[in-house]
C-alpha cells in the first residue's frame with residue numbers, strides 16, 4: 001500500500017485529525033475515476049456531508065467506506081487508518097499485541113481488519 005508512503009506519524013496526524021478527514025480522503029480516491037452508481041450506472045449523484053453519495057435516479061446511497069478495506073469497521077475509521085498507517089510504514093512485521101497496544105482496541109475487534117489487510121497484501125505480493 002502506497003497511500004501513506006513518505007509520511008511520518010506527525011504528518012499523518014495532521015492530515016487525518018478526524019473521521020471526516022479520513023472519509024473525505026477515501027471518497028476522493030474511491031470516486032476518482034468513476035461517478036457511476038453501482039445499481040443503475042447513472043453518473044450524477046448528490047454528495048452528502050459525510051462524503052457518501054446518493055444517486056439522482058435510483059436514490060441508492062453509498063458511503064465512502066463501503067466496498068473498501070474500511071467497510072463495516074466497528075471502531076471508527078480514524079483508528080483503522082492509523083492501524084493501516086502503522087502496518088504499511090513499519091519496516092518490520094507488527095505483532096497483534098503491539099497493534100492492540102497502540103490502538104487501544106481488543107484483539108477481537110482487530111481481527112476483521114487484519115484479515116482484510118492480510119488478504120490485500122497477499123494479492124499485492126502475487127501481482128508483484
Ligand SMILES: [Zn+2]
Nearest residue numbers: 037040055058
Ligand atoms: Zn442509481
